[in-house]
Amino acid sequence: MLEETERIFSCPYCRVKLALACKDYFRYFLAPRIPDLPGLFYVPYWRHRGILFFFESDGRIRHRVIDANSRATAAAFLPSSLGVRPQALKLQFVTPSTIGRL
Numbered sequence: 001m002l003e004e005t006e007r008i009f010s011c012p013y014c015r016v017k018l019a020l021a022c023k024d025y026f027r028y029f030l031a032p033r034i035p036d037l038p039g040l041f042y043v044p045y046w047r048h049r050g051i052l053f054f055f056e057s058d059g060r061i062r063h064r065v066i067d068a069n070s071r072a073t074a075a076a077f078l079p080s081s082l083g084v085r086p087q088a089l090k091l092q093f094v095t096p097s098t099i100g101r102l
Helices: none
Strands: 008-010 018-019 028-029 047-053 061-071 091-093
Touching: none
Parallel strands: none
Antiparallel strands: 008 018, 028 091, 047 061
């Protein structure tokens, strides 16, 4: 099973390194608490991870780590954020066997 942070694999025997890649971007989902809900569908949200740098009025540079999410669709009836901290939940790769509609 792949974890969300795994991108490079190494064989301890032959020392070959393989990099995990995709054509555009990786797709993850948050698993529902009840896995086999009828009519289950997933809504796209962007995950923003990184370091935000900004200048203070006294000339000092400050930074903070961000891990946030925002709606990735124009559907205004959906909340602008998931309302949860993504780093607190376990993300899973979307695969052809993922149950539900994406």
